[in-house]
Amino acid sequence: MPIWASTTSKLTMTIAPVNTSVLSQFIGEVQDSYDMMIGIALVKESDAVFFEYQGDKQQPVPLMLSNGRPLTYLRNVRLGGISIAEDIGEFNSTKLNIILEAGGKRVLVTSGLTTLWSQAVMTGLMGMFNSYDLDTPFTLNTWKGTSKMRPAFASIKLAGDVKVSDQMLYDQLCDLRSYRAADKIKAVMRDSVEILAAGLAGGMPAISVVVEEPKALTSVEEALDF
Secondary structure (H helix, E strand, C coil), X not given: CCCCCCCCCCECCCCCCCCHXXXXXXXXXXXXXXXXXXXXXXXXXXXXXXXECCECCECCEECEECCCCECCEEEEEEEEEEEEEEEECCCCEEEEEEEEEECCEEEEEEEECCCHHHHHHHHHHHHHHHHCCCCCCEEEEEEECCCCCCCEEEEEEECCCEEECCHHHHHXXXXXXXXXXXXXXXXXXXXXXXXXXXXXXXXXXXXXXXXXXXXXXXXXXXXHCC
């Protein structure tokens, strides 16, 4: 089954090759080809969560199902690669880039390294790595929250609707968010990406993660505002 389809509906658009100049803006030097490049929750006002990049001067297109609802999952995919891109775009952003493969197609999914979506995806992938295998097919689910900023969230489920997550990483990121420890969140995400990338390559990096106890905030409101 293609990655953009469910048992009852398909996307209303076809996959087209991605403009390599667009890719170079998001992943640096282009070394591979992809059938589609997807950004996450690029338009806050839109209910769509997946957006396909079209070209340098074209706006990303929301991916919708034939029933008019936003596509919220990529089904039966495998992890083909994971990396971090530095100093991307006019805001010099740091991006998490994930390659998903299925049915002979390769899709690049990109989002800010420390977004809630990226943190959720990493906890899921680390859970799969620790308890199963990185070659295990999975479904990537994505949805929007209901707060004012409408952040995107994600989960990873295996066959039989089994959700996977690394509880230790989840708790660590929750604690760091409550203290607004942005630099430490970035460090934890970088280490996690390195672990997964090494796992895909058949090895394990020598990583020692040391996170200092962050300074507590002065109010409950500050702690919850992330």
